[in-house]
Amino acid sequence: MSLKIVVLAKQVPDTRNVGKDAMKADGTINRAALPAIFNPEDLNALEQALRLKDAHPGSTITMLTMGPGRAAEIIREGLYRGADNGYLLTDRAFAGADTLATSYALATAIKKIGDFDIIIGGRQAIDGDTAQVGPQVAEKLGLTQITYTEEILKVENGKITVKRHIDGGIETVEGPLPIVLTVNGSAASCRPRNAKLIMKYKHAKTVTEKQQGDLDYTNLYDRCDYLNLEEWSVSDVNGDVAQCGLSGSPTKVKTIQNIVFQAKESKTLTAADRDIEDLIVELLANHTIG
Numbered sequence: 001m002s003l004k005i006v007v008l009a010k011q012v013p014d015t016r017n018v019g020k021d022a023m024k025a026d027g028t029i030n031r032a033a034l035p036a037i038f039n040p041e042d043l044n045a046l047e048q049a050l051r052l053k054d055a056h057p058g059s060t061i062t063m064l065t066m067g068p069g070r071a072a073e074i075i076r077e078g079l080y081r082g083a084d085n086g087y088l089l090t091d092r093a094f095a096g097a098d099t100l101a102t103s104y105a106l107a108t109a110i111k112k113i114g115d116f117d118i119i120i121g122g123r124q125a126i127d128g129d130t131a132q133v134g135p136q137v138a139e140k141l142g143l144t145q146i147t148y149t150e151e152i153l154k155v156e157n158g159k160i161t162v163k164r165h166i167d168g169g170i171e172t173v174e175g176p177l178p179i180v181l182t183v184n185g186s187a188a189s190c191r192p193r194n195a196k197l198i199m200k201y202k203h204a205k206t207v208t209e210k211q212q213g214d215l216d217y218t219n220l221y222d223r224c225d226y227l228n229l230e231e232w233s234v235s236d237v238n239g240d241v242a243q244c245g246l247s248g249s250p251t252k253v254k255t256i257q258n259i260v261f262q263a264k265e266s267k268t269l270t271a272a273d274r275d276i277e278d279l280i281v282e283l284l285a286n287h288t289i290g
Helices: 040-055 069-081 099-113 133-141 195-201 207-212 218-223 273-285
Strands: 004-008 011-013 036-038 060-066 085-089 118-122 144-156 159-166 169-176 179-183 230-232
Touching (some): 040 069, 040 144, 040 179, 060 099, 069 085, 069 195, 069 207, 085 099, 144 169, 159 179
Parallel strands (some): 085 230
Antiparallel strands (some): 011 036, 144 159
């Protein structure tokens, strides 16, 4: 059976390069000050989608991402690896979204896409580490979900079977289509870019990117429709502005602290009962535990 797969992917700041300007005064991430990368676990999810496409001829993969204009790079990265098309949700009204507002926006976009069998994304993004967006999307769409996916074993007779990794072991789980899956970082790494696909899609752009470009490729985009990346605003997906961005986000960051541990603060403990008891007393006293 051929499958229609939607891959949820996010462009995230590279948390290996976080500096003093990483956060804004309102507690949101200053994305302009940080290098942007493809969220690692979303790449694991993309690989699972590509394996399904390989195993089921005629299947298609649609990339869906939300972010500023530069997040269109996520769609191109998907195309370079074997995805078929993609949509960028971009609107000032989406800015500052927490997981609730993000999942709302993604769910409305998926409803607009309409025809799908599997929605798949990474377990969590490295800029939030909440692991909430995938399950919230499933809830908003009224779909079955399987989290912590390690490998998709098979899809047949309207059902999917996956191996999931949980604390303490491995589970094999079966669920009905359509379904939402989230994938662990311990799943198979994503395949590299394909040279032929890079040449095919290197000029793929959104409307905004084409307007900002130095060269006029109008004839190219008229001839090659696959190079025109879709760009959707809140109104395009029939969204409620009140449920998007900061206005739709009940999560508020009050304060941010940059904590740097000094070598002199370290302690060396032995396995002696006395050392362990003293450590527990200290952790209880400062409410680290208990």
